Amino acid sequence: MAIVDLFHKRQKRLRGEYPDIYQYEELPRKLKVQIVHLWNETIDRDKRKSQFQSASLNRPYLEKCYRVLCKELGVFELNKTDNENRHLSSDNYFDKIAQYFINESDTEKSLSIIEVMAQITEGFSHNHLNEVGIDIADMLSELNQRFREHGVGYQYENSQIVRVDSEFIHAEAVKPALQLLSNPMYKGAQEEFLKAHEHYRHGRYSEALIECLKAYESTLKIILSKNNWDYSSNATADELTGRIMQSGLVDDFWQQHFKSLKNTLTAGVPTARNKLAGHGAANEVREIPEYLVSYILHMTASTIVFLVKADEALV
DSSP states (O other): OOOOOOHHHHHHHHTTOSOSSOBOSOOOHHHHHHHHHHHHHHHOHHHHHHHOSSSOTTHHHHHHHHHHHHHHHTOSSTTTTOGGGTTSOTTOHHHHHHHHHHHOOOHHHHHHHHHHHHHHHHHHHHHTTTTOOOOHHHHHHHHHHHHHHTTBOEEEETTEEEEOSOHHHIIIIIHHHHHHHTSGGGHHHHHHHHHHHHHHHTTOHHHHHHHHHHHHHHHHHHHHHHTTOOOOTTOOHHHHHHHHHHTTSSOHHHHTTTHHHHHHHHHSHHHHHHHHTSSOOTTOOOOOOHHHHHHHHHHHHHHHHHHHHHHHHTO
């Protein structure tokens, strides 16, 4: 699998026609068709049946994907009223999923299908490494490149679709944070950080801020515990940050230089969460602006990268 740099793509690039700003409202049909081709190259039923004399290895995975989608979408069958699909056999899961995906106009549902299919393909490739020649890293890389190519602001990272607001910030902060948190030691912080992105993608901004704070606090506690640095079990984010700064995580030479950083850590993520999401709104309906939540997400990612890398440098 590889993206071929065709002439018309090169010309568009030279003219600067590829979008620099992401959009999130729709998945272009061309992108959807390319994604179906990508599925076809990895887990397509016909290719796998012709490759092996035994029953298709991928059928249980496609059936699982199909059943998950039916259950979560609240239907008994995909494409039940689609006359074009009445000729399909009951177990033709690949075609049913692909057809439903192409015809689905709801962007979030379409992204959910992409996410489930990517997860299923990961499971398929990991469980049949000796039987199939799927390069899962290459497949996911192409998927993400297709998103970027069409200016669609989503990426598949750590088995989830996450929203990308700035490719540079995502590459320099969010992605490194996810990679660092993939260490089993940081499992709790990773789950909270991913939940923050999930809430953000669905417009649940208050919940996103809460999960940002949880991920930040969890990272602090993990580092403190790892180094046997005492802290109170009910310590606030401000207290945890102060303990980190006193612990030797940052050299004395840099303490003054990072004084402003401490203020950012204690007044950035926690304060935004406490004031906007952490308490009851009484009779006041609080409108949390999307751009603020985006900023807090990126601040959280940058802070996690700094803390984990500083801790690693102690070894």
